[in-house]
Amino acid sequence: MSANSEYIGDFPEAGLAPGNVDQPRIEKAVREILLAIGEDPDRDGLRDTPARVARAYSEQFAGLSQEPEDVLTTVFEAGHEEMVLVKDIELYSTCEHHLVPFYGSAHVGYIPNSKGRITGLSKLARLVDVYARRPQVQERLTTQVADAVMANLDPRGVIVVIEAEHLCMTMRGVRKPGAKTVTSAVRGDFRDRDRTRAEAMSLILGR
Numbered sequence: 108m109s110a111n112s113e114y115i116g117d118f119p120e121a122g123l124a125p126g127n128v129d130q131p132r133i134e135k136a137v138r139e140i141l142l143a144i145g146e147d148p149d150r151d152g153l154r155d156t157p158a159r160v161a162r163a164y165s166e167q168f169a170g171l172s173q174e175p176e177d178v179l180t181t182v183f184e185a186g187h188e189e190m191v192l193v194k195d196i197e198l199y200s201t202c203e204h205h206l207v208p209f210y211g212s213a214h215v216g217y218i219p220n221s222k223g224r225i226t227g228l229s230k231l232a233r234l235v236d237v238y239a240r241r242p243q244v245q246e247r248l249t250t251q252v253a254d255a256v257m258a259n260l261d262p263r264g265v266i267v268v269i270e271a272e273h274l275c276m277t278m279r280g281v282r283k284p285g286a287k288t289v290t291s292a293v294r295g296d297f298r299d300r301d302r303t304r305a306e307a308m309s310l311i312l313g314r
């Protein structure tokens with residue numbers, strides 16, 4: 108383990124530290140990858156790379172040790188029963204097939220229940236991060252955010268739309284820069300009522 112890596116401790120079952128990843132293990136693996144591609148992991152520019160990647164992964168995959176309840180902490184009843192929509196939430200995630208980034212925007216809307224149960228607006232953005240900071244596919248990320256809002260706010264409905272560009276489709280493979288993948292998940296009123304869904308979509312797309 109290099110001097111500037113931060114090792115938090117063992118988590119017995121998965122070799123993970125709560126709130127973190129097994130950094131020494133990542134360092135070892137990255138060193139192996141560098142050797143496997145024919146590089147010299149001891150040359151100047153690469154010497155600290157395994158530790159850097161370990162620290163980067165502990166950020167990129169921090170969501171693995173978080174649950175929605177950890178961020179949806181401020182939930183209160185304000186008597187507001189109309190749609191709340193936070194749009195253009197910047198998001199960075201990691202494609203679980205190639206471990207390269209996909210990135211774009213998330214839009215999260217909901218209609219509070221009759222008690223007006225709402226959460227802090229920033230908490231919706233934090234919720235996106237909880238699920239984005241894991242190895243992901245965009246479809247699962249989208250449904251996980253929708254299901255977490257349903258479970259924690261018990262709203263009349265939720266809509267989540269995510270637009271993202273996948274680097275595995277641009278920098279390699281099929282090489283189609285600019286292709287955007289759009290996914291949506293609708294629950295409750297957004298699923299059952301065409302007008303409600305159409306209103307949300309026009310707010311999301313009207314930029």
Ligand SMILES: Nc1nc2c(ncn2[C@@H]2O[C@H](COP(=O)(O)OP(=O)(O)OP(=O)(O)O)[C@@H](O)[C@H]2O)c(=O)[nH]1
Pocket residue numbers: 202203204243244245246273275276279280281
């Ligand atoms: N549905 C879905 N597919 C994804 C996502 N991210 C990456 N993929 C796709 O996962 C697929 C993996 O396909 P494979 O044939 O197993 O892998 P591959 O040989 O590297 O495929 P290519 O990317 O076509 O070169 C690719 O078609 C990717 O475009 C995602 O979020 N959702």
Ligand SMILES: [Zn+2]
Pocket residue numbers: 202203204205206207273275276
């Ligand atoms: Zn991919």
